[in-house]
């Protein structure tokens with residue numbers, strides 16, 4: 072089996088304090104990831120991304136939202152170093168964030184499906200990244216596995232096989248597997264798309280709590296306007312053919328967020344704003360010159 076090709080991530084060479092290239096006010100959190108002028112053309116000629124620029128700052132919860140095929144997963148995979156750019160660069164902030172795959176990595180990826188090993192118990196699945204890191208079996212690592220399983224609410228299920236778990240519990244195990252690596256940056260590719268609404272809402276709350284408690288930065292792909300607004304500090308809207316970023320909407324509402332936020336007029340207002348941006352993005356069709364047309 073050949074190893075997947077990985078886009079080399081380019082260290083940003085800026086001195087401290089972080090200089091802000093994106094025009095944000097001075098004192099804004101430092102950038103964690105920066106995609107600059109990223110094009111992605113697949114071997115069959117599909118232009119999955121055209122001139123994508125995105126800066127993600129420390130502590131943000133950024134959702135990528137857009138019609139099917141607009142390049143959300145492609146962009147997320149490129150940000151993770153799991154795919155190559157055709158042109159452009161992906162950079163990461165060098166203070167505290169490491170190259171994907173390095174022993175000291177701080178990045179974790181949660182896929183659309185739980186992707187658990189069906190023949191292995193929950194505990195073994197959660198332990199997997201530590202095995203891959205050849206981190207050994209010390210008491211400290213076993214505690215990390217216990218903590219991750221407990222944090223996602225799977226206490227008592229560590230000896231269960233994936234087939235014995237519900238879809239939501241399988242996603243929890245998948246998140247626990249990401250947690251054991253103690254990431255700073257969590258990239259999630261539509262993790263809750265297949266779940267019923269109640270389970271999804273519960274997992275949304277759990278992820279938000281972990282995000283705040285752990286001080287993560289999150290980039291989250293979703294098809295749901297409601298999920299994006301509920302979770303995010305920023306919603307980045309993309310259009311298809313070619314895939315491009317067309318809008319960037321700040322959800323300027325305090326955390327923690329709860330059911331009260333879901334039923335508030337503010338929530339409804341943001342959902343309307345994001346839905347309208349999504350409608351514009353869907354209507355843009357094949358015009359590459361419409362990039363950033365509706366950016367605020």
Ligand SMILES: Nc1ncnc2c1ncn2[C@@H]1O[C@H](COP(=O)(O)OP(=O)(O)OP(=O)(O)O)[C@@H](O)[C@H]1O
Nearest residue numbers: 113114115117119138139140141142143144145146
């Ligand atoms: N490996 C590949 N080879 C060729 N084309 C691809 C490949 N992966 C994705 N594409 C194409 O690139 C475009 C963007 O795909 P991508 O999966 O990134 O979009 P998406 O916004 O995540 O879609 P969805 O919301 O349906 O998951 C689509 O037209 C898709 O068909």
